Amino acid sequence: MLQGHTEWYTDHMSDDITTIDPSKVSGGLHKYAGQWVALSVDHKVVGNGRTYQEVVRNIKRKEGVALFPIPEADIALAP
Amino acid sequence: MKFDYKKFPRSADTRKPFIGMPLIPIAIYRGKESTMPFFAMLDSGADSVLMHSDLALALGIMDIKTGTLDKTLGIGNQVVDVYYHDDIEIQIVGDNRKLQTKVGFIESANPRQIIPLLGRTFFKHFKAVIFEENLERMELKS
Numbered sequence: 001m002l003q004g005h006t007e008w009y010t011d012h013m014s015d016d017i018t019t020i021d022p023s024k025v026s027g028g029l030h031k032y033a034g035q036w037v038a039l040s041v042d043h044k045v046v047g048n049g050r051t052y053q054e055v056v057r058n059i060k061r062k063e064g065v066a067l068f069p070i071p072e073a074d075i076a077l078a079p
Numbered sequence: 080m081k082f083d084y085k086k087f088p089r090s091a092d093t094r095k096p097f098i099g100m101p102l103i104p105i106a107i108y109r110g111k112e113s114t115m116p117f118f119a120m121l122d123s124g125a126d127s128v129l130m131h132s133d134l135a136l137a138l139g140i141m142d143i144k145t146g147t148l149d150k151t152l153g154i155g156n157q158v159v160d161v162y163y164h165d166d167i168e169i170q171i172v173g174d175n176r177k178l179q180t181k182v183g184f185i186e187s188a189n190p191r192q193i194i195p196l197l198g199r200t201f202f203k204h205f206k207a208v209i210f211e212e213n214l215e216r217m218e219l220k221s
Contacts, residue, residue, distance in 0.1 A: 017116055018104055018172055023086040023097050030088045036117075051133045056115060066104055066172075067117035069194045071087055 016041045017066040032070045040065050080174060084215040085118065099215040103197070104172035107182065109138035109164075116172050117195065121208065121217060125198030126151075128169070128182045129161060134195065135184040140164060143184040151183070161185055169201065171219070178204045 022029055024043040036055040038047035041064040049055035055067060084099030102118040107130075114137045119130075129151075132143045140146075146162035153159060161183035168177035180201055187193055202208045207220040 018082065021085070023088075028088055038115075052114070052117070052131070052137060053133055056137070059115075062115065065115070067115055068085070068102070069118070071098075071100070071194070 016064060020066055020068075022068055022070075029070050034072045035070055036067050037070055038065050038067050080171065080221075081216055081218045084217070086215075101210060101217050103217070103219075105197070106170050106172065107134065107138065108168040108170065108177060109140065109166055112137070112139045114138065119195035119197050121201075121210075122196045122198050123202070123208070123210070125196045127161075127163070127198045127200045128180055128196065129193070129198065130182060130184055130195045131193040132184045132186045135164070138167065140184070143186060146184065149183065159185055169197075180204070 020039045020041055021043055022039065025039065025045060026043075029037065029045075032045070032048050035048050035050055036052055037045050038055055038059045040046050040061070046061055046065055047055050047059035049058050052067065059065065082101075082103050085102045086097040086099050088097055101121045103121060104116050105119050106116045107114050114134060135143045143162040143164070146164040149161050149163055151159050151161045163181050163183045165179075165181045167180060167182045169180050169182075170177045178201070185193060205219045205221055207218075209218040209220070211217065
């Protein structure tokens with residue numbers, strides 16, 4: 001099982017990921033409801049999975065990418 | 080630091096409006112282990128920082144039960160076992176500080192139900208946390 005990572009990720013993390021806009025993903029994100037998705041700075045899905053570990057395993061590239069928990073569709077959130 | 084809410088579809092029906100969520104980009108650390116940057120929700124209603132055990136594994140915590148157990152009551156009156164670990168730092172993307180914060184991890188058969196929450200133990204690192212709901216943005220003042 002994939003476990004921890006080194007500081008590689010955050011050494012390479014860019015402020016640009018703050019500008020990632022899930023509403024700009026072509027085709028929408030509803031098919032990923034309830035999953036984690038990895039989005040790139042150009043608003044593209046580069047990986048998805050049921051868990052953090054799964055999405056990191058499946059990710060196609062890591063630079064300029066951040067992970068988002070996608071809320072369930074048709075269910076309001078009250079954590 | 081100011082952040083706009085992130086907008087998500089509320090439904091597969093694209094005619095329905097998107098919902099804005101107060102998510103900010105962070106990475107979490109434990110020693111030399113860290114996660115990829117991910118978005119977590121600022122939650123003024125949560126006492127503490129809560130995440131799924133899956134993220135603990137990414138930090139090399141193989142068994143969350145090595146932390147301190149504290150039972151937590153959710154909105155639906157359900158009691159959840161939360162295991163707190165105090166050797167974790169949170170870094171907001173764009174800020175070079177790593178903020179030592181106790182993080183509670185939860186095991187769940189359904190990880191998708193758990194969006195990482197940054198509760199008020201995280202807010203304490205800032206002079207003010209401001210939600211501008213009408214503008215769908217938030218500010219963390221240091």
